Amino acid sequence: xxxxxxxxxxxxxxxxxxxxxxxxxxxxxxxxxxxxxxxxxxxxxxxxxxxxxxxxxxxxxxxxxxxxxxxxxxxxxxxxxxxxxxxxxxxxxxxxxxxxxxxxxxxxxxxxxxxxxxxxxxxxxxxxxxxxxxxxxxxxxxxxxxxxxxxxxxxxxxxxxxxxxxxxxxxxxxxxxxxxxxxxxxxxxxxxxxxxxxxxxxxxxxxxxxxxxxxxxxxxxxxxxxxxxxxxxxxxxxxxxxxxxxxxxxxxxxxxxxxxxxxxxxxxxxxxxxxxxxxxxxxxxxxxxxxxxxxxxxxxxxxxx
Amino acid sequence: xxxxxxxxxxxxxxxxxxxxxxxxxxxxxxxxxxxxxxxxxxxxxxxxxxxxxxxxxxxxxxxxxxxxxxxxxxxxxxxxxxxxxxxxxxxxxxxxxxxxxxxxxxxxxxxxxxxxxxxxxxxxxxxxxxxxxxxxxxxxxxxxxxxxxxxxxxxxxxxxxxxxxxxxxxxxxxxxxxxxxxxxxxxxxxxxxxxxxxxxxxxxxxxxxxxxxxxxxxxxxxxxxxxxxxxxxxxxxx
Numbered sequence: 080x081x082x083x084x085x086x087x088x089x090x091x092x093x094x095x096x097x098x099x100x101x102x103x104x105x106x107x108x109x110x111x112x113x114x115x116x117x118x119x120x121x122x123x124x125x126x127x128x129x130x131x132x133x134x135x136x137x138x139x140x141x142x143x144x145x146x147x148x149x150x151x152x153x154x155x156x157x158x159x160x161x162x163x164x165x166x167x168x169x170x171x172x173x174x175x176x177x178x179x180x181x182x183x184x185x186x187x188x189x190x191x192x193x194x195x196x197x198x199x200x201x202x203x204x205x206x207x208x209x210x211x212x213x214x215x216x217x218x219x220x221x222x223x224x225x226x227x228x229x230x231x232x233x234x235x236x237x238x239x240x241x242x243x244x245x246x247x248x249x250x251x252x253x254x255x256x257x258x259x260x261x262x263x264x265x266x267x268x269x270x271x272x273x274x275x276x277x278x279x280x281x282x283x284x285x286x287x288x289x290x291x292x293x294x295x296x297x298x299x300x301x302x303x304x305x306x307x308x309x310x311x312x313x314x315x316x317x318x319x320x321x322x323x324x325x326x327x328x329x330x331x332x333x334x335x336x337x338x339x340x341x342x343x344x345x346x347x348x349x350x351x352x353x354x355x356x357x358x359x360x361x362x363x364x365x366x367x368x369x370x371x372x373x374x375x376x377x378x379x380x381x382x383x384x
Numbered sequence: 385x386x387x388x389x390x391x392x393x394x395x396x397x398x399x400x401x402x403x404x405x406x407x408x409x410x411x412x413x414x415x416x417x418x419x420x421x422x423x424x425x426x427x428x429x430x431x432x433x434x435x436x437x438x439x440x441x442x443x444x445x446x447x448x449x450x451x452x453x454x455x456x457x458x459x460x461x462x463x464x465x466x467x468x469x470x471x472x473x474x475x476x477x478x479x480x481x482x483x484x485x486x487x488x489x490x491x492x493x494x495x496x497x498x499x500x501x502x503x504x505x506x507x508x509x510x511x512x513x514x515x516x517x518x519x520x521x522x523x524x525x526x527x528x529x530x531x532x533x534x535x536x537x538x539x540x541x542x543x544x545x546x547x548x549x550x551x552x553x554x555x556x557x558x559x560x561x562x563x564x565x566x567x568x569x570x571x572x573x574x575x576x577x578x579x580x581x582x583x584x585x586x587x588x589x590x591x592x593x594x595x596x597x598x599x600x601x602x603x604x605x606x607x608x609x610x611x612x613x614x615x616x617x618x619x620x621x622x
Contacts, residue, residue, distance in 0.1 A: 357470075359470045360470055360472055362434060362454060362470075363470040365453070365458065366434075366454055366455075366463065367484045367486075367533060368458040368486060368533070369455055369483065370455050371455070374455075377475070377479075377483065378472065378474075381473070381474030381475035382472075382473050382474040383474065
């Protein structure tokens with residue numbers, strides 16, 4: 080791997096030589112480097128392109144890095160990664176995709192990640208998406224994430240679209256059994272004529288299942304974003320979905336939250352706010368000596384951090 | 385020294401400030417009081433640059449700042465504590481204090497500043513300045529953000545509003561400390577007797593004009609006046 084590869088890996092997953100724990104690096108459609116541990120095994124799939132990550136029962140405080148980078152212009156990379164998290168296991172999984180495109184062809188990565196958490200398993204999942212390059216070729220990312228939580232399992236998912244992604248469609252599906260919790264935080268920034276779409280579909284099927292979804296996004300110049308969420312409460316459960324967007328210039332955001340209660344004890348809340356940066360926020364920071372531009376930058380950085 | 389010369393301000397065909405002439409001397413503690421709608425907050429905003437005068441001029445240390453923007457005035461040493469603290473999504477208490485201080489400050493200095501308003505840094509540093517904080521907490525953070533900044537002139541718009549008695553006692557101590565550290569003026573818009581009592585000068589406003597100015601020796605007149613008694617009756621305590 081050259082310096083550009085290393086920089087990309089660092090940007091999307093903080094990956095460097097000092098990383099502890101298991102990892103699998105995928106570059107330009109193929110696995111290039113892998114390390115497994117006693118408790119975390121990574122196996123190449125035989126039927127489709129992708130890997131199985133198997134975390135043993137009772138594994139504690141381990142991390143798994145599975146970054147993907149694309150530096151070959153014109154490549155469409157589709158990969159299926161399945162995560163089997165054992166009972167009582169606690170693990171942090173750091174994924175991400177970085178595309179570097181210096182030419183005119185489109186580069187695309189479609190990653191389908193399926194998480195199967197056994198009883199009382201805990202996962203923190205971090206996924207960053209990033210694009211760069213001097214070429215006019217598009218950089219497209221379409222992540223699909225499916226989460227299946229068995230009794231007592233919890234998952235915290237943090238996804239960030241940093242910058243440089245021309246088109247992205249994120250699909251997230253969750254099926255929650257009793258006493259489970261799924262917390263999703265999404266932060267997206269779009270500029271120029273970029274498009275980003277998010278589609279959440281969550282089923283709360285078990286008693287005392289809960290989900291908290293927070294989407295914060297910033298759309299500027301002539302970019303577009305669409306946020307669609309559907310939460311179905313089929314048991315005694317709790318859901319809170321919050322979509323917050325700041326728009327600037329000709330940025331456009333559509334938010335379509337939907338909540339469906341099929342049980343009298345389902346407690347479902349959705350909120351959506353779209354607007355420009357509040358004038359009073361700008362004024363407050365300007366009274367501290369920041370210029371209007373600096374104040375805007377601080378507000379957006381804070382909002383998306 | 386800050387001077388307002390013949391400052392008037394009109395909005396929607398209504399005169400909000402009418403020919404204000406005012407000098408804020410260095411090392412002074414000035415209270416501006418008056419009934420609601422008398423133009424007090426507008427006057428403070430005028431000094432900060434949040435509003436610009438329709439006519440007249442504002443001069444700071446012999447420099448005309450009438451047309452200067454908010455951030456330019458802030459960088460000349462003018463600071464402003466909002467009556468209604470501003471909330472942010474994502475900006476933490478520590479972020480705000482550090483932005484205010486401008487120079488690089490460590491955790492210890494942040495802790496020191498927050499303790500002046502009775503907040504524990506361990507508990508509050510990493511919290512977002514949002515609606516999950518109580519009104520009193522937001523107010524104290526607002527005051528802390530102003531204390532953190534290097535200032536020549538500090539304007540406080542009803543700092544007592546929304547805070548409890550313990551915090552109010554702390555506020556009086558904070559003003560006493562600030563008087564020792566800043567070279568310019570501290571200007572407080574207030575209805576509170578205890579704040580009026582520590583002033584060097586009290587300016588009574590009515591219908592956009594300065595009705596009367598009281599110096600230290602005549603503060604008892606302010607407190608005894610009919611208008612002031614009505615203010616005390618209507619004043620809000622946190």
